[in-house]
Amino acid sequence: ASGSHVPALVIGTGYGGSVAALRLAQAGVDVHMVEMGMSWDTPGSDGKIFANTKSPDDRSFWLRTRTKQPLSNFLGFPIDKNVNKYTGILDAEEFGGITVYQGRGVGGGSLVNGGMAVTPQRDRFSGILPSVDAAEMYSTYYPRANAGLGVTDVPLAWWESAACYKYARVGRKHAERSGFPHVFVPNVYDWDYMAQEAAGSVTKSALAGEVIFGNNHGKKTLPKTYLAQAKATGRVAISPLHEVTSVTPRSGGGYTVAIRQLSTTGGTVATKTVTADRVFFAAGSVGTSKLLVKLRATGALPNLNGEVGKGWGDNGxxxxxxxxxxxxxxxxxxxxxxxxxxxxxGAGGAFAEVAPIPTGIETYASLYLSITNTPRRAEFSWNAATGGVDLSWQAAWKQDSITMAKTIFDKINKKEGTIYRTDFFGGTKVWNDQLTYHPLGGAVLNKATDNYGRLRGYAGLYVIDGSLIPGNTSVNPFVTITALAERNIEKIITTDL
Ligand code: FDA
Incomplete structure (x- = not known):
């Protein structure tokens, strides 16, 4: 309620926020989590909580009147359609040079992502976060994160014959025939449930193509893991459809936090202010960066340093x-x-996930999302004229990533005598080079913050999400975001509380 005081306020309920809430609560601290998206616990008129990938509806996109599908075309035909403006689950947030896809709702990105739970190779980690003790990460915090998230390995014997992974076996064959290392990637999906889907004994979710607009079954999202544990402590409250708009120091200590309550069409239902001893920014790379850049520029947090807003990347x-x-x-x-x-x-700067095309018909296509070692980094800045935050990303920068990804796919095409598909991304585009699923950076560890995420200039303010990571993780990012949050919150609890 407006006017109330909380010991710890967490902005956002994604990976960083969920780790912070659970560990603080276990340490005896009462936590209030503020989440701009919905709670996603009530079925719609079709009896399902989440819409299917093949048939997006109002639930699918965050406050848009037209869908913006990552694969804009199917067999050459544009598939985007009009929808009603609604606080849906997937935000396709558009900046000048790039569209950044993000999850909206209690659970953040865990609601919409592919569940790929990848720990980067250890020899690559120090290039990502040089100030972090890698030995500690790999002995303690990565294992803790993987356990907390419910990450498990692909059941190999089942996978080898499962019809639903034929596309992945084709991907492996082509990779190996061209001499590329092929790797299995752990996931947070319940493999037993998926095997039952394949056997026809349970309601299909992964095998019905559910993913970017939510999974109705099988995926161990944050509300089923970290957030369930956090709620069970009795010390964590969550306010969905509430957006933090400002954080300012309060005379006498702590912070005043301004919050806007949203309607499901994005309007303002109420504005509230609460006070908190400590505030954890866990609004995701874009959400946290936008807030901090705005608060520095508008005088709410003028002592934030010049690193705030910098070091943002698209994970290539x-x-x-x-x-x-x-x-x-x-x-x-x-x-x-x-x-x-x-x-x-190592050789080409690209790690490619073999992605599904869950359309229900044979496409004879292989789809890949590549993560590449691009050095390009953009900066968020306050635009006083628009009252918004801009990002300096340049569309042409993606050429670096295309060149790196081509080290894999040009070679495979040559070996197999095949070509790129031109019917997925509009016109005759071969590359979807206009988006990212993996925004990272904007409040980089040991630069905008100290080496544990404490914002420089303000005691009691912390960053604990993907904005700490400078633009790239060499693999899909959420395990690293979670592990780094586990490391940082442990230090904060033992030394600051
Ligand atoms: P995250 O974005 O998860 O959470 C931030 C939360 O804060 C959101 O719920 C947001 O609504 C809320 N918020 C923002 N601003 C706010 C404000 N002002 N007030 C209140 N709340 C606010 N990664 C991976 O490792 N494997 C994978 O398979 C995939 N696949 C994938 C697919 C798709 C379609 C997407 C969009 C993303 C992925 N990812 C992924 C990426 C992964 O989901 C992402 O890196 C993490 O969710 C980021 O975690 P954070 O904790 O940083 O923020």
Missing amino acids: NVMCGRANHMWDATGTIQSSMPSTGIDNW
């Missing part, structure tokens, strides 16, 4: 499809949870 994301020969059919039923990747990071 680019997508492409390849046209297979008729003998390399990829299957009509494809699990929406990717299980494999092609690792050419």
Whole structure:
């Protein structure tokens, strides 16, 4: 309620926020989590909480009147359609040079992502976060994160014959025939549930193509893991459809936090202020960066340093499809949870996930989301004229990532005698180079913050999400975000509380 006081306020309920809430609560601290998205615990008129990937509806997108599908075309035909403006689950947030996809709701990105739970190779970690003790990360915090998230390995014997992973086995064959290391990727999806989906004994979710607009079954999202544990402590409250708009120091200590309550069409239902001893920014790379840049520029937090807003990257994301020969059919039923990747990071700067095309028909296509080692980094800045935050990303920068991804797919195409598909991204585009699923950075560890996420200039303010990571993780990011949050919150609890 407006006017109330909380010991710890957490902005956002994604990975960083969920780790902070659980560990603070276990240490005896009462926590209030503020989440701009919905709680996603009530079925719609179709009896399901989440819409299907194939049939987006009002629930699918955050406050848009037209869908913005990552694969804008199917067999060459544009598939975007009009929807009603609603606080839906997937935000396609548009900046000048890039569209940044993010989850909205209690659970953040865990609601919409592919569940790929990848720990980066240890020898690559110090290039990502040089000020962090890698030995500690790999002995303590990565294992803790993987356990907390419910990460498990692909059941290999089942996978080898499962129809829903035919596309991945085709991906492996092509990778190996071109001499690339092929790797299995752990996931947070319940593999037993998926096997039952394949056997026809339970309601299908991954095998019904559910993913970017939510999974109705099978995926161990944060509300089923960290947030369930956090709630069970009795010390954590969550306010959905509430957006933090300001944080300012309060005379006498602590902070005043301004909050806007949203209607499901995005309007303002009420504005509230609460006070908190400590505030954890866990609004995601874009959400946290936008807030901090605005608060520094508008005088609410003027002592934030010049590093705030810097070091933002797209994890080098680019997508492409390849046209297979008729003998390399990829299957009509494809699990929406990717299980494999092609690792050419060392030689070519690219790690490619073998992605599904869960359309229900045979496409003879292989789709890949590449993560590449691009050095490009953008900066968020306050735009006084628009009253918004801009991002300096340049669309042309994606060429670096395309060049790196091509070290894999040009070679495979040559070996297989195949070509790129041109019917997925509009026109005759081969590369989807206009988006990222993996925003990272903007409040980089040991620069905008100290080496544990304490914001420089303000005692009691912390960053604990993907904005700490400077633009790239060499693999899919959420395990690293979670592990770093586990490391930082442990230090904060033992030394600051
Ligand atoms: P995260 O974005 O999860 O959470 C931030 C939360 O804060 C959101 O719920 C947001 O609504 C809320 N918020 C923002 N501003 C706010 C404000 N002012 N007030 C209140 N609340 C606010 N990664 C991976 O490792 N494997 C994968 O398979 C995939 N796949 C994938 C698919 C798709 C479609 C997407 C969009 C993303 C992925 N990812 C992924 C990326 C992964 O989901 C992402 O890196 C993490 O969710 C980021 O975690 P954070 O804790 O940083 O923020």
